[in-house]
Amino acid sequence: MLQIHEQVKVDLLRFYSDSAVEKGVLLGCTTSLNRLEKCCALPALQAGLYFYTPNTHAADEIIRTWSEQGICFCGLIHSHITEKDDLSDADIVYANKLIKTFTLPVLWFGLALVHGKQVVFRFYAVTNNSSGKTHISPVRYAVFPSERRSK
């Protein structure tokens, strides 16, 4: 199961609520690939009601900065602001591209389904098998809380 830090979920909810165009966010981890602890909005090269083209230069910059901070890029989430509640063919093509580009045992590909202020998240695990075939499967997620500081 995928674990998402509560602050990441709060940030994602805030970012996607009331979106007028599709938007994307990079996902990162620091301790384990199945614990999403960081996120950063990824500007669009172009975006509209039904599409989102990430700015790849901005992505490179964010991932480079993250790597210097010990944060590992491990996924991308983008929004659908219509009733399309699963991955489109173009989304699957892009998820394939990402897992073939990056050396990752698993890449998290997320969907933020935006209906006004209400946002529902769906996550998919993208993996490559030994013969290079890509698998995309839905995964459940749980939110884990911030560690409380002891006095």
Added chain:
Amino acid sequence: MKNNVEKIIEANRNVSFPEGTCCANRCADCRHINMGSMDSAGKCHCREMGRWVYPSDPACHYFKW
């Protein structure tokens, strides 16, 4: 576990993010749709299918970005 993450960071240090588009496959983004042809009902003409569609309609299997 943390060691694995550090190895992955190192492996991806000089990798460039691939170009591409996430898309909800709606008629509005299909190259077959003439968005300049919008009628008073909000429909646009599809050159491929030869009919009028709403830009927000889910695209058919002829969809081309």
